[in-house]
């Protein structure tokens with residue numbers, strides 16, 4: 001009779017593989033064994049000298065008894081003993097295998113029948129360290145805990161191919177973004193632009209559970225990798241941040257389209273004026289009375305700064321449409337007066353800081369959604385324009401930039417013609433080294449064509465089936481088999497699917513405050529060592 005004892009004498013061979021296919025494994029373990037969804041197992045195929053790895057995706061009760069009702073019959077324990085004929089069947093998804101030369105390969109073959117299965121240790125998975133990127137975000141997680149020796153890092157090089165962070169509220173998205181920023185500040189491999197309308201990322205604030213949190217300035221070890229542009233005078237004085245300033249000439253007509261709903265006729269007005277400089281546009285719409293405006297009467301509009309050309313283009317438009325545009329121009333300049341002035345722009349400083357591979361944080365506390373999108377749109381246009389100018393034929397590569405867009409469904413939803421600039425960045429940015437970091441709680445509301453461009457998926461707990469399905473079908477690696485795990489992710493846990501890491505990795509994201517404490521300690525210790533040595 002078969003039993004669950006080791007088929008050889010090694011302790012680790014307590015579980016054994018019994019079957020299925022190249023793409024799905026099944027093995028059995030004693031009925032009282034503690035295994036969890038997400039646990040990583042190692043399958044040693046001694047016959048072929050290969051070591052396979054797989055991830056547990058399901059656990060079911062099973063037995064060798066032919067009576068299907070043996071466990072529900074009355075007095076069942078008088079006739080059956082729960083011995084080795086009763087066990088757990090474990091379903092697992094293959095991750096790949098190490099061949100004789102220790103190269104990690106895609107799961108194209110199957111382990112020998114009864115190969116020994118064991119829970120993978122950090123040592124077993126140490127080879128993965130070589131495959132991880134520089135931007136550390138957490139440690140590898142198994143169903144029951146973490147593998148301390150296996151940090152998870154994204155590859156800086158693939159960031160231009162867009163990243164998506166998908167998280168239901170409260171699952172640790174802000175913490176993830178801060179950890180990601182801290183690693184970017186340390187590595188300085190690309191510029192990262194983040195607009196923070198809540199004013200929390202720079203100096204800290206409150207988490208969604210109201211706990212006090214630290215900010216990026218507390219990452220003192222990486223301080224030279226950070227540039228903050230703020231409108232808050234107190235922060236400028238205390239932290240020597242730069243002042244955020246944009247000027248009228250940074251504005252384009254399409255910014256109004258992004259911020260306000262317009263009729264077809266109003267959109268036509270804006271489209272026809274897209275190449276007009278912001279100063280001229282604002283001057284014209286702020287000073288013209290559209291009840292009397294007539295392109296043939298120069299007295300009814302300001303002629304200087306190209307006013308005549310604008311007036312000519314507006315010939316034939318209904319005064320009602322023009323009045324709406326004028327009102328929106330007034331709202332734009334009025335609500336953003338804290339940083340939008342007739343002249344004096346920090347845009348070139350911002351772009352320079354990004355070129356120097358810094359994290360550039362735009363801190364606009366209490367400014368609201370329209371201001372956030374306006375600033376993001378102006379800077380994105382600045383970056384895209386410069387990278388386009390760089391051209392694809394030039395020998396040196398353009399500096400690489402990643403632009404973070406929070407609540408991205410606002411600007412990258414299906415059919416949103418008005419948010420052209422972000423779409424352009426999503427569709428062609430990668431050619432110029434411009435990547436988007438699309439952050440959203442509702443991936444199903446993001447345009448499928450945009451999702452198809454994303455190559456790095458950071459999935460942090462999505463309760464909605466529709467959202468998970470859309471992520472499963474968009475990710476380049478198969479996430480559908482990890483659906484149960486994604487459903488059961490805790491706060492601060494993520495499944496990360498990215499290029500250059502051979503399979504989706506479950507990750508416990510570092511807690512930001514602990515992570516920067518470590519980075520600061522690590523940066524300090526070589527200096528302390530040096531000092532100690534110096535005095536000896």
Ligand SMILES: Nc1ncnc2c1ncn2[C@@H]1O[C@H](COP(=O)(O)OP(=O)(O)OP(=O)(O)O)[C@@H](O)[C@H]1O
Pocket residue numbers: 167168169170171172173174175176207208209210211491492493508509510511512
């Ligand atoms: N990696 C982590 N390890 C431990 N705790 C975490 C981790 N990530 C987040 N948390 C905790 O979970 C709580 C929520 O985190 P956070 O504020 O980052 O969530 P969020 O998804 O950004 O929420 P919201 O969408 O409401 O802004 C915080 O109290 C934080 O301390």
